[in-house]
Amino acid sequence: MALHNRVSRKELKERILKDTTPRTTLSFYHYFKIDEPVSYRNQLYKALSVIGVLGRIYIANEGINAQISVPAGNFEQLKQALYAHQLPEDLRLNIAVDDDGKSFYVLDIKVREKIVADGINDPGFDMSKKGKYVNAQEFNSLTELSDTIVIDMRNHYEYEVGHFEKAIEVPSDTFRDQLPMAVDMMQEHIDKNIIMYCTGGIRCEKASAYLLHKGFKNVYHLEGGIINYVNQVKEKGIKNKFHGKNFVFDQRLGERVTDEVIARCHQCGKPADTHVNCANDACHLLFIQCEECRKQYDGCCSVNCQEFIHLPEEEQKERRKGIDLGRNVFNKSRSRLRNLIK
Known part of the structure; x- marks a missing residue:
C-alpha cells in the first residue's frame, strides 16, 4: 500500500463533510525512545490507514504526538494498533470536549526532529525529570x-x-x-x-x-x-475553573467549554471568540472574527484581502506565487501583521 495520501486535499475534505459515519476526535502523546523513527512511522501509517484514522501525527526519537479522528466503531481497533506499536495500555487518550467528527480529513504522519519544537540544545536536559x-x-x-x-x-x-x-x-x-x-x-x-x-x-x-x-x-x-x-x-462534578473556549489545532479551531465569550472581534471589537483563517489564500491570517464582520468582509481580515478574493482566479494565482505565509497569526503587539479595518 502507499505510505502517503495520493488524493487531493480538497476532494478529501469534501468526502469527510459528506460522510455521515460517526467519528471520535482524540489526542495523545508519549515521550519514549524511538530508535528508527522512519520505520516506526511507516508501520504506524499502514496500521492506522486500514481502520480509517485521519489526523496529524509527529514521530521523533523522543516519542509521538498525535491529534486524530477515528470511526467510532473502530475505537477498540485503534487502541490495539497503538499498543502493538510500543505504546502502553495506560496511554491517556484525550477525547475531544466538543466534537462534530469533522476535525480532520487526511492522515499525515511526519518524522520530525522533536515532537514539540522547543529550541533546547542543552545536552544536560533530561525529559524524564519532569514536574x-x-x-x-x-x-x-x-x-x-x-x-x-x-x-x-x-x-x-x-x-x-x-x-x-x-x-x-x-x-x-x-x-x-x-x-x-x-x-x-x-x-x-x-x-x-x-x-x-x-x-x-x-x-x-x-x-x-x-x-x-x-x-x-x-x-x-x-x-x-x-x-x-x-x-x-x-x-x-468538580468545580470548573476554565473560562471560555479551548483552542484546538484542527478544522474546528476551538472547543466550547463554557458559554462565556472572553475575547473580542479583531475587526470591530465586539465580544467574539471564533477563530477563522482569512478567506484570501495569499494571506490565510488566523484571527478572531464576529458573524457581522464575516458577512461584511466576506470572511477576510481586511479590505485589501476582500478586494483580492474578487479578482479573477488566474490573477489571484499569479499574485500568490512565491508568497511564504509562515506562521501567520494576528498579534496586536506586532505591527507587521495586517492593516485590519480602521
Whole structure:
C-alpha cells in the first residue's frame, strides 16, 4: 500500500463533510525512545490507514504526538494498533470536549526532529525529570493556595479565547520562545508552587522538566491538559475553573467549554471568540472574527484581502506565487501583521 495520501486535499475534505459515519476526535502523546523513527512511522501509517484514522501525527526519537479522528466503531481497533506499536495500555487518550467528527480529513504522519519544537540544545536536559502530575481536583486545590502560580504554556491566540482563573500568559507565538520567557518571568516566584498547563499536556510536561532543569523546585503540570481537565470536571462534578473556549489545532479551531465569550472581534471589537483563517489564500491570517464582520468582509481580515478574493482566479494565482505565509497569526503587539479595518 502507499505510505502517503495520493488524493487531493480538497476532494478529501469534501468526502469527510459528506460522510455521515460517526467519528471520535482524540489526542495523545508519549515521550519514549524511538530508535528508527522512519520505520516506526511507516508501520504506524499502514496500521492506522486500514481502520480509517485521519489526523496529524509527529514521530521523533523522543516519542509521538498525535491529534486524530477515528470511526467510532473502530475505537477498540485503534487502541490495539497503538499498543502493538510500543505504546502502553495506560496511554491517556484525550477525547475531544466538543466534537462534530469533522476535525480532520487526511492522515499525515511526519518524522520530525522533536515532537514539540522547543529550541533546547542543552545536552544536560533530561525529559524524564519532569514536574509532578496533578489531576483536576488537585489542580483546583493547589490554585486556591496563595503561594501557587498558574502558567499558561500555550500561544497568545489560544490564551485569548479561554484560560484558567488567575493564569499568567507567556506572550509568544511559539513554545520555543516561551520556555526561556517563562524562566525569566518566574524568577521572583522560584520558591512558590508553579503549575503549568496546555491543551493536552505535551507542552506543559516538557516545560515542567525545563523549569526543574533551570533550578525550580515545586513544579507541577496538569495531567492531560485542558481536555482531560474538562472531561474530569464533567465526570466527577468538580468545580470548573476554565473560562471560555479551548483552542484546538484542527478544522474546528476551538472547543466550547463554557458559554462565556472572553475575547473580542479583531475587526470591530465586539465580544467574539471564533477563530477563522482569512478567506484570501495569499494571506490565510488566523484571527478572531464576529458573524457581522464575516458577512461584511466576506470572511477576510481586511479590505485589501476582500478586494483580492474578487479578482479573477488566474490573477489571484499569479499574485500568490512565491508568497511564504509562515506562521501567520494576528498579534496586536506586532505591527507587521495586517492593516485590519480602521
